[in-house]
Amino acid sequence: MIITKSEKETMTLAKKFASQLKGGEVIALIGELGAGKTVFIKGLAKGLGVKQTITSPTFVLMKIYPVKCRKAAIPLLAGLFNRVNPVKRKKIKYLCHIDAYRLKNGQELIGIGLNDWLSRSDVITVIEWADRVREILPKKSIKIRLNYGKKEDERIVEIT
Numbered sequence: 001m002i003i004t005k006s007e008k009e010t011m012t013l014a015k016k017f018a019s020q021l022k023g024g025e026v027i028a029l030i031g032e033l034g035a036g037k038t039v040f041i042k043g044l045a046k047g048l049g050v051k052q053t054i055t056s057p058t059f060v061l062m063k064i065y066p067v068k069c070r071k072a073a074i075p076l077l078a079g080l081f082n083r084v085n086p087v088k089r090k091k092i093k094y095l096c097h098i099d100a101y102r103l104k105n106g107q108e109l110i111g112i113g114l115n116d117w118l119s120r121s122d123v124i125t126v127i128e129w130a131d132r133v134r135e136i137l138p139k140k141s142i143k144i145r146l147n148y149g150k151k152e153d154e155r156i157v158e159i160t
């Protein structure tokens, strides 16, 4: 359990979390409106090396972002650019961002081919409002619960 005291701290936490990912992970984000799910994904995307701006896909259901692996002129510098082992990072090609806010179950996601993305080892999938589509989450999903803290800009982050 980690308490963050600002949006920036949540972003930094998510960036660090991103550096541990190997590819193929499914991340289930749970927490009420304004808890910081999208903020977390923005940090995660930055950490992975997504160049595009992450926007909330509430009306789109699913957005796919390519992960750019910045090439360094000198191989040794690659690690600095990517902040993590560039060999590991090279494997992740896409970030799949899902917002299940308006869904009652996961059937619509299955219908648009979510399983094709979930099964890929070069994709990181992040699902906002994952508790609404619980039945389609793989068992190995990493659950991240975001809750409001005592103070206005405090958030309690639980990763399991």
Ligand SMILES: Nc1ncnc2c1ncn2[C@@H]1O[C@H](COP(=O)(O)OP(=O)(O)O)[C@@H](O)[C@H]1O
Binding pocket: 004, 005, 006, 007, 008, 009, 010, 031, 032, 033, 034, 035, 036, 037, 038, 039, 040, 128, 152, 153, 154, 155
């Ligand atoms: N510690 C914090 N971590 C994340 N967001 C925070 C924090 N403190 C305040 N905020 C604010 O809370 C809001 C979170 O919004 P957002 O990430 O869109 O929530 P969600 O996607 O869970 O509905 C943002 O306006 C952000 O600035």
Ligand SMILES: [Mg+2]
Binding pocket: 037, 038, 056, 128
């Ligand atoms: Mg959101």
